[in-house]
Amino acid sequence: MKILKISEEKGYFSTDGVNFEPIDKISKEGLMSLLDHFLTDECEMDPYDDTLIKNPAHQIIYSNIYSKLEELQSQKNIFIDEVANTYKAAIEKYKEPSDA
C-alpha cells in the first residue's frame, strides 16, 4: 500500500493506503502507524523530489520522514529475522505442555 505520496506540489501520508492527509498534519501516532505498516506490509513511497513539492514546510517534513524510512528499508530483512528470534527459545520452551 502507498504510505507517502506527492501530489499537487504537496506531500501527503496515509495510514491505510486509501485516505491521505497533508504531511504537516502528521502526529506521533500517525508516525508510529507508518512504522508499523512499513515493517509488516509491502509499502510504497513516492521518492522525495524538491522540484515536485513547493510548500517549504512540506519539503522539510516529507524529506525527513522519507529518508528515515528509506534507511529502514535497507535493514528490513534483518528486522524480520530479529523479530522472529526475539525470545524465541523461551517461547518455544514454555509452549510445550510439560517438561516431565
Added chain:
Amino acid sequence: MKKVDLHIHTIKTDSDGAFCFSLEKLKEYVNSSAIDVIAVTNHNIFDKSQFQTISRELPGIVVFPGIEVNFCNGHLLVIADICDVDEFDSKCEQVSKIVSSPQDELDIIQFKSIFADLSKCFLIPHYDKKPKVSSEAIKALDDNIFAGEVSSPKKFVQAVKDQSALVPLLFSDCRLTESTKTFAFSQTYIDIDVLTLKALKAVLHDKSKVALSAEGRSLINVNNGDMLISSGLNVILGKRSSGKTHTLNLLEKQFGSQNIKYIHQFELLNRDSSKDDVEFNSLLSEKRSSLFEDYIEEFKFALDDYLKVPQRVDDDRKMQDYIESLLTYAHEENLKDAYSNSRLYIEAPYTLAKDDNLSRLIYNIKEILDNTQYVEIIDRFIQRKHLVELYLELLRIHTKNREMVKKKRWVNDLLAAIKKQLQFHSSATNISDVDFSEVIRNKVKRIKFCQLAELVKQEREIKRLKMQKFTIVAKTKQFDNAADMGAVLHIRTKFVDAYKNYGNILDFVDALSQVPAINRSDFYKYFIKIEYNVLNEYGLPVSGGERSEYNLLQRIQDAKKYDMLLIDEPESSFDNIFLKNEVNILVKEIAKEMPVVIVTHNSTIGASISPDYILYTKREIVDGSPLFKVYYGHPHNPTLRNKDNEQEKNYLIQMDSLEAGIEAYNQRKQNYEDLKD
C-alpha cells in the same frame, strides 16, 4: 579387646592447618580414652627423635612409627615395626624429598621402589574416607592391603556387612594441642592379645575381630564409655524429663550433630509448605540447583533482556519530541536563517545496523568447514569447493558491511559536530532525533515478552516423582493473592499494588519496580510458583494421616545421607495400628544400613519393633542437681546396666515406660479379656 588409634598427627606440615602439637595432651588423650596402641603418622614426613620422645613418654602403651603418604590420588598410612625404625626413617626421608608440597604424590613405582619390602610394613589406605586411594592402586598392592580406613561409624558398619569390602578401621586423625578440650571418639577395638605389628596384620584380615566397642562389633561405644548403642535399631525408654535430651546430646557429641538426621516429635505432623521445594529437590536423583530455577531459566534470561528495554512512555516521548520539533521547524518561516537553511541542520544521523545474523551464519559455515569428525558425510552432500566459495563471499559482504558502518560512524560524528555549531548559532528550533529501528525493536520486545509471560503463567505439571505408594507432583501455579507473593522471599513488604496488576504483564513489571524491597534480579520469581502435591496410591490428595506417613518416608529417604537416624516419639504423629505395620517396617529397613535410635513411650513401637538394643534413661536428684543415668542392654537381658555397672530390671523398665506400670497393664489386660467374652 584392645583399643587402637593408628592415625595421629604430631607435626604441622603444609598439608595441615595451623596447630602446635602438645605431648601432654596426647598423654591425656591416651589415658582418658584408655587407648592401647597408637601410631604417629604425619603428612609425608617422619621425625625419628620426636617419635622416640613420644614413645618414651608413653611407656604403658605401644607406639608405632608411621607416615601418611600422598599416594595415587589419596592418602595411605604406612606403619612400621618399632625394631625397624632406623630403616623406616631413611625411607621416609626419600618420601619427603619427592613429596615436598601438598600437590606432589608418589605413584606405584616410586612407592614400591622406596618401600621395597612391603611385608615389613602395615599399609592402610584411605578406603571410604577422602581423599580415597584409587582402586587400581589398591589392586596393584595385592595382598599387602587387606584393611582400609573409613571416616565414620556408619561406614564402618557398612564395610563390615559388605563381603567384598576391606576390613574397616576407624581412627581419630587428630591433631592435639594445648587447647584441645574434647577428644575424638573414633578408635577401633581389635580382638587381639599380643601387640606386635605382625600380630596386628594377621588379625586384621578378619572382620569379626574389629569393632566399635569393647563389647562386640555390633555395638558402638558412645562418648568414651558413657553408653553403648547398637549399630542397628535402638529404642530409648524412660519417664518424661528423664534425660532424653541428655542422651541425645551424648550422641551428638559422638557423631557430630551435622551427621545426625533428627526427626523431632510432632515434626511429621507439620504441614509447612515452605520446605516443600527443598524436600522435593532432595529427592531428585540428578543434581539440580532446584526444579524451579531450571524451569524458569529461559524466562529469566528473557526478562533480564526485557528489563533493559526503555519504557513505553520514553519511546512515545521521543517520537512526540521528534514530530513536534520537525513540524515546528517546518512552519517557522520567520526564524529561518543561513544556519537553519543548511541541509545538515535537519539531517538525521545514520542508524548503525548490527547484523548478528550474518556473523552467526559465517561462524556456522566455518564450523562445517573445520569439522573433521563428520567430514565424510558432509562431503557426500555438499561440495567443499562450493562451501568455501560461499564462506568467502559472505566474509566479503561482512567486511564490506563493517567498512560501511565505520564510514557511517565517521559521518555521524562529523554531522553531530556540525549540527551542534549550526544549532548554537541559529534561533530556529532544533529537531530532536529518534532512531526508528530502536523504537520498533522495543515495541516488538514488549509484545513478545507479554506473549512469553502469558505462556509461563499457564499452569502445568512439570515433574512427577514416585516414592513407594506415594506420588509427588510438582505443578506451576499462579499466585493466589498479595500475601502469597510476599511469601516468595519471606520479606515483610506490601505486594498489594503489584498483585492488582498481576493480570497485565507490562503493568505488573512496572508495579514490581515500585516495590523497594525486591531487586530486579528477583522479578522472575513473581510470575509463577511451584506447588507440590502428595497423592496416595489412589491418585488422590493425601489425608492428614497419610501426609505424616509420607513425611516419615521422605525423612527416612533423606536420612541415608547421614550417619545416624534419631526419631523422637513417633507415636505423636501416628495411630497405633499404623505404627505397628508401616512405621516399624520402614524403620527396621533403614536400621540395616545405619544406626537408628528411637525415643518412645509407646508399647507398639517399644516392644513390637524388636529392637537390637534397649536404652533406659533415668533422672536422679543428687544434692539438689539432676543426675542423668543411662542404662543399656539387649532387649532380652533380665537387667540393663549403666557405665558404673549399676543395674535395673528390664521387665520393670518396660512396664513403667511402655505400659504405665504393672497395675495399669494388668487392668488393661483384664479389660480386654472381659471385652472378648
